[in-house]
Amino acid sequence: MAPADQVSLVTGNKKRLLIIWDFDRTIMDDDSDRWVVVQMGLTHLFKHLRQTLPWNSLMDRMMEELHSQGKTVEDIVNCLNRVPLHPQIVSAIKSAHGQGCDLKVLSDANQFFIETILKNHGIYDCFSEIITNPTVVDKEGRLRIFPYHGSEMPPHGCDLCSLNLCKGLVVKQMQDSTSEDVKKQVIIYIGDGKGDFCPTLKLGIEDHVMPRKDFRLHNLILKSSVPIKAEVHEWSDGEELNKILFRLIDPLEA
Numbered sequence: 001m002a003p004a005d006q007v008s009l010v011t012g013n014k015k016r017l018l019i020i021w022d023f024d025r026t027i028m029d030d031d032s033d034r035w036v037v038v039q040m041g042l043t044h045l046f047k048h049l050r051q052t053l054p055w056n057s058l059m060d061r062m063m064e065e066l067h068s069q070g071k072t073v074e075d076i077v078n079c080l081n082r083v084p085l086h087p088q089i090v091s092a093i094k095s096a097h098g099q100g101c102d103l104k105v106l107s108d109a110n111q112f113f114i115e116t117i118l119k120n121h122g123i124y125d126c127f128s129e130i131i132t133n134p135t136v137v138d139k140e141g142r143l144r145i146f147p148y149h150g151s152e153m154p155p156h157g158c159d160l161c162s163l164n165l166c167k168g169l170v171v172k173q174m175q176d177s178t179s180e181d182v183k184k185q186v187i188i189y190i191g192d193g194k195g196d197f198c199p200t201l202k203l204g205i206e207d208h209v210m211p212r213k214d215f216r217l218h219n220l221i222l223k224s225s226v227p228i229k230a231e232v233h234e235w236s237d238g239e240e241l242n243k244i245l246f247r248l249i250d251p252l253e254a
């Protein structure tokens with residue numbers, strides 16, 4: 001993309017650069033579900049039930065187990081508050097937001113874990129939207145985790161994605177929005193996992209995808225039989241992610 005085009009992405013009042021962030025192993029270096037399972041002593045039960053339940057229901061079951069052990073939502077918050085984030089990822093998020101980009105999280109983790117971690121690191125307000133599996137704390141104080149594509153929505157019918165969330169469908173719905181701003185919007189998609197491949201296929205020639213090097217998404221892109229239209233920029237850690245992101249955003253560096 002020519003430098004002149006880059007300038008137009010972020011100048012003016014309109015936010016036309018949309019950065020979509022996966023959460024686990026992207027914003028957070030570890031996996032939030034794994035973190036809670038390991039830190040709260042659920043590894044054995046998790047492994048025992050892994051083959052019998054879909055991931056999303058399994059995590060809901062894990063929260064039931066914590067509740068039955070007398071662990072509270074505060075205990076879960078305390079556990080999530082120990083999650084470290086790479087300082088360069090935190091600063092990349094803050095500066096991208098500061099430069100007027102629209103930031104969204106699109107994740108197969110869950111609302112409670114993501115919101116707690118982002119708030120703890122002071123970056124929750126940098127995101128205009130968090131699209132993920134919804135959560136509620138019920139009357140008994142148990143954290144419930146539900147699928148994004150719940151029973152009230154028609155099945156997404158995508159065989160690349162898990163039943164509870166097709167990220168490609170979410171990206172497609174963003175692109176199909178009738179607003180003029182959205183039509184001119186350029187997407188930067190940052191992720192690492194298998195579930196990030198479907199949305200990558202929805203990106204156009206003006207868009208960018210930033211797969212984490214040597215992780216599943218990167219490998220799927222490398223061996224894809226379908227051409228990837230978006231420009232691919234791989235990254236290994238927070239420092240590299242920060243540099244690449246700002247090369248894409250900052251017209252002064254071009």
Ligand SMILES: [Mg+2]
Pocket residue numbers: 022023024025026191192193
């Ligand atoms: Mg991930």
Ligand SMILES: [Zn+2]
Pocket residue numbers: 158159160161165166167168169198199
């Ligand atoms: Zn899909």
